[in-house]
Amino acid sequence: xxxxxxxxxxxxxxxxxxxxxxxxxxxxxxxxxxxxxxxxxxxxxxxxxxxxxxxxxxxxxxxxxxxxxxxxxxxxxxxxxxxxxxxxxxxxxxxxxxxxxxxxxxxxxxx
Amino acid sequence: xxxxxxxxxxxxxxxxxxxxxxxxxxxxxxxxxxxxxxxxxxxxxxxxxxxxxxxxxxxxxxxxxxxxxxxxxxxxxxxxxxxxxxxxxxxxxxxxxxxxxxxxxxxxxxxx
Numbered sequence: 001x002x003x004x005x006x007x008x009x010x011x012x013x014x015x016x017x018x019x020x021x022x023x024x025x026x027x028x029x030x031x032x033x034x035x036x037x038x039x040x041x042x043x044x045x046x047x048x049x050x051x052x053x054x055x056x057x058x059x060x061x062x063x064x065x066x067x068x069x070x071x072x073x074x075x076x077x078x079x080x081x082x083x084x085x086x087x088x089x090x091x092x093x094x095x096x097x098x099x100x101x102x103x104x105x106x107x108x109x110x111x
Numbered sequence: 112x113x114x115x116x117x118x119x120x121x122x123x124x125x126x127x128x129x130x131x132x133x134x135x136x137x138x139x140x141x142x143x144x145x146x147x148x149x150x151x152x153x154x155x156x157x158x159x160x161x162x163x164x165x166x167x168x169x170x171x172x173x174x175x176x177x178x179x180x181x182x183x184x185x186x187x188x189x190x191x192x193x194x195x196x197x198x199x200x201x202x203x204x205x206x207x208x209x210x211x212x213x214x215x216x217x218x219x220x221x222x223x
Contacts, residue, residue: 033211041149041199043214086155088212098170099145099203099212101155 002027004089006102013109019074021105023087030090032063032070033099037084046085047072077109113138117202117215124192124222132187132218134202142204144185145212146177150198161185197222 003026013019023032031050035043047054047061054061063070074081087102114137124130136142146158148171159177161167167177174193178186185202202215 031211035214040217041201041219042216043201045211045213048211088155098157098160100157103154 002089002091002098002100004087004100004102006085006087006105008105009103010106011108013077013107015077015079015109015111017077017109019072019077019081019107021072021074021085021087021107023070023072023089023102025068025070025089025100027068027089027091029063029065029068032061033088033090034059034061034072035086035088037086037104039083043086050090074107077107079109079111082107082109113204113213115202115204115213115215117200117218119218120216121219122221124220126194126222127191130187130189130192130196130220132200132202132220134185134187134215136183136185136204139183139204139206141182142206144179145203145205146185146187147201147203147214148173148198149201150195153198155201159187192222194222196220 005024007022033048034046049063051063051065058075060073084104084106086104088099116135118133144161147155148158149155157170161179164182175189199219201217203212205212
């Protein structure tokens with residue numbers, strides 16, 4: 001079945017450093033959607049783009065569909081950015097979509 | 112604005128007891144609806160999806176069932192809980208098959 005691999009599994013940064021999170025997927029994706037998972041478990045959608053580059057605030061998502069990979073860049077990290085980042089690949093048929101999640105990257109930003 | 116509400120927020124249930132989790136979407140007509148499950152420390156897995164009232168398709172077999180009795184309501188249930196049902200359940204909607212998903216706040220279930 002479709003698989004999504006995220007790397008690194010965990011990352012520790014000093015405040016102000018940049019973070020680069022990677023996502024590789026096993027089959028053709030219609031889009032890549034990035035989420036932040038709060039400690040309680042709920043998901044916050046960050047960015048979604050089928051291909052190319054998209055920005056919002058300090059976040060940049062880049063998807064290279066032909067190479068089956070994507071990345072999330074977080075610039076000038078802040079302590080409040082700490083948490084789990086999930087990458088999800090969309091694979092749509094004509095009638096439904098299946099969003100397949102990676103196992104996540106745990107980010108810790110320290111002073 | 113669209114809202115998605117899940118209930119209950121958390122449950123502690125005994126093995127063998129029944130379960131019903133609910134999800135309501137307001138402000139969106141005929142959305143695609145989904146149930147996801149995450150074991151503690153695990154990866155989110157899609158359990159069910161529904162593209163219209165009365166029609167639900169199973170993606171992963173976990174001795175659970177789902178129903179869509181109304182356009183804006185999605186129910187996850189089982190008659191007999193197993194220990195392995197513990198985890199975090201999330202409901203989501205999307206406008207079409209290839210559009211972004213929006214998730215509810217989730218229900219945390221502990222089966223003892």
